[in-house]
Amino acid sequence: MTTTPISPSLIATLPGRYYTDPDVFRQEQETVFESLWFCAVRSADLDRPGAFRTVQVGRENVIITRARTGELRAFLNVCRHRGARLCTEESGEVRRTLQCPYHAWTYDLDGKLIAAPNLIKMPDIDRVAYGLINVALREWLGYAWVCLADEPPSFEDTVMYAAVERLGDAAAIEHYGTERLALGRRITYDVRANWKLIVENFMECYHCATIHPELVEVLPEFADGYAAQYYVGHGAEFGAEIKGFTVDGSAGFAKLPEVGADQDRRYYAITVKPTVFVNLVPDHVIVHRMFPLAEDRTVVECDWLYAPEVVASGADVSHSVELFHRVNLQDFEACERTQPAMSSRAYRSGGVLVPNEHHIGIFHEWLLGRLGDADA
Numbered sequence: 001m002t003t004t005p006i007s008p009s010l011i012a013t014l015p016g017r018y019y020t021d022p023d024v025f026r027q028e029q030e031t032v033f034e035s036l037w038f039c040a041v042r043s044a045d046l047d048r049p050g051a052f053r054t055v056q057v058g059r060e061n062v063i064i065t066r067a068r069t070g071e072l073r074a075f076l077n078v079c080r081h082r083g084a085r086l087c088t089e090e091s092g093e094v095r096r097t098l099q100c101p102y103h104a105w106t107y108d109l110d111g112k113l114i115a116a117p118n119l120i121k122m123p124d125i126d127r128v129a130y131g132l133i134n135v136a137l138r139e140w141l142g143y144a145w146v147c148l149a150d151e152p153p154s155f156e157d158t159v160m161y162a163a164v165e166r167l168g169d170a171a172a173i174e175h176y177g178t179e180r181l182a183l184g185r186r187i188t189y190d191v192r193a194n195w196k197l198i199v200e201n202f203m204e205c206y207h208c209a210t211i212h213p214e215l216v217e218v219l220p221e222f223a224d225g226y227a228a229q230y231y232v233g234h235g236a237e238f239g240a241e242i243k244g245f246t247v248d249g250s251a252g253f254a255k256l257p258e259v260g261a262d263q264d265r266r267y268y269a270i271t272v273k274p275t276v277f278v279n280l281v282p283d284h285v286i287v288h289r290m291f292p293l294a295e296d297r298t299v300v301e302c303d304w305l306y307a308p309e310v311v312a313s314g315a316d317v318s319h320s321v322e323l324f325h326r327v328n329l330q331d332f333e334a335c336e337r338t339q340p341a342m343s344s345r346a347y348r349s350g351g352v353l354v355p356n357e358h359h360i361g362i363f364h365e366w367l368l369g370r371l372g373d374a375d376a
Contacts, residue, residue, distance in 0.1 A: 009355055010352040011353045011358060012350050012351075012353075013350040013352060013353055014196070014367075015349055016342040016343060016344065017342075017348075019295065020194070020296065021295065022295055024295065024371070025295035026059075028370075031370045032058075032370050033057055033275070033292065034060065034149070035149045035153075035370075036149075036153065036158065036274060037145045037158060038147065038148075039276045039289045040062065041055060043072060043142055044182075045091075046065065046066040048066060049066050049067060050094045050095055050109065052065035052087060052094065052098075053065075053091045054090055054091070061076070062074055062075070063075050063076075063098070064146065065094075066109070067109040068096075072144050073109065073134075074135035075132035075133060075135060076133040079100040080105065080131070080133075086099075086132070088101070096108070096109070097109070097114065098132075103116070103117065107132050112131045113127040113131045135147070135148060136148075138159075140155070140159060140160065140179075141173075141178040141179055141287070142180070142181065158273075159272055162270055165232070166232065167233055167268060167270070168232050169233070173280070175260060176258070176280055178305060181305035181307065182306055182307070182310070182311035183304075184304045184321070185304040185321045186302065187325060188299060188301050189299070191297070191299070191332045192297055192339060193296065193339040194296060194298065194335075195275065197335040197338055197339060198290060198298055199274075199363060201334060201335055202271060202288075208223065208225065208227075209224075211333075211334060212330055215326075215327050218238060218242050218245060218246075218249055219236040219267055220239045221236050222236060225356050226356050227269070227356075235263065235280075238266070244283065245281040245284070245320055246323055247319050252281075252282075252283040252319070252320050255282040256284075256307060263280075263282065265282065266281075267279065273363070276288065276290070283306070283320070284304060284306045284307075284320060286305070287302070288300055289302075289303075300328070304317060304320065304321050
């Protein structure tokens, strides 16, 4: 099959196998998801000691729980005795301990082994050494980020730097006070597509005029195909007649207290590699967290966050939720439409990126570097 020469205005995408090959996905699990900081859970979801959630991070299952001291802790979800999964539920709450349902080995919320049948007859056992395996954890933007690497990369230089790289100012994202916001709505999407297709779609707006009529009505400049992430520090401005970031352009809620006049009536989008999108608008924040489960399946958990008084008052947030919910459905349908074609001989050598998608090429270069495939 002949390959069409690439015109000077185009650059190549990844070949199709990067979206379909289980071996590539296995490499990504090892060198991306298990080696970098991974956004696991919203901290406020674990609001009391003993609350826990289990999260799939690459090939490992991780327990995040709140200890009695109030801090969050993370462990591999594996009993140190015979390897049984310790917590089988996605979320829940225990009173004081985590107990393996197989042989009743029991751990406190700091991971120390505190009880087991006949443990008193085994005085030589080091209860700390045979405790649960710790996983590094940091909190930022009101979320717990975990890293499975033996020596985690700098959180500041990787995760937090994404905000600086996008907004041009480390303090810009802090004005939204995301860690102080309350959860207004959460929607989980099960997307039959490779995680990279979702990232690439989020990073560009060449498709916006085609599939996002509601979004383009609110953000008219998106009709020109240039995404918010194409320009460092730029936020897409609301249309002249638009009152709020809502499905019909109607008024939303009061501007978040520390959002400045230069950020008012603007939308900013940040990609935190590998699996997080942060969307900033004057009165709320939308956070997407991806959980890649297979080369052709990705679960996306999307949170809409508002000022605590908005949520506490029982205010109707449906108009703002509906706008990005429609965007999500439109985007994920496009990704699912693309996934089967990744196996086509027509895409064996990949596709192309037009000029206002060229920044996706930087994402591809980053991924190839992680995989050690710089010459692909």
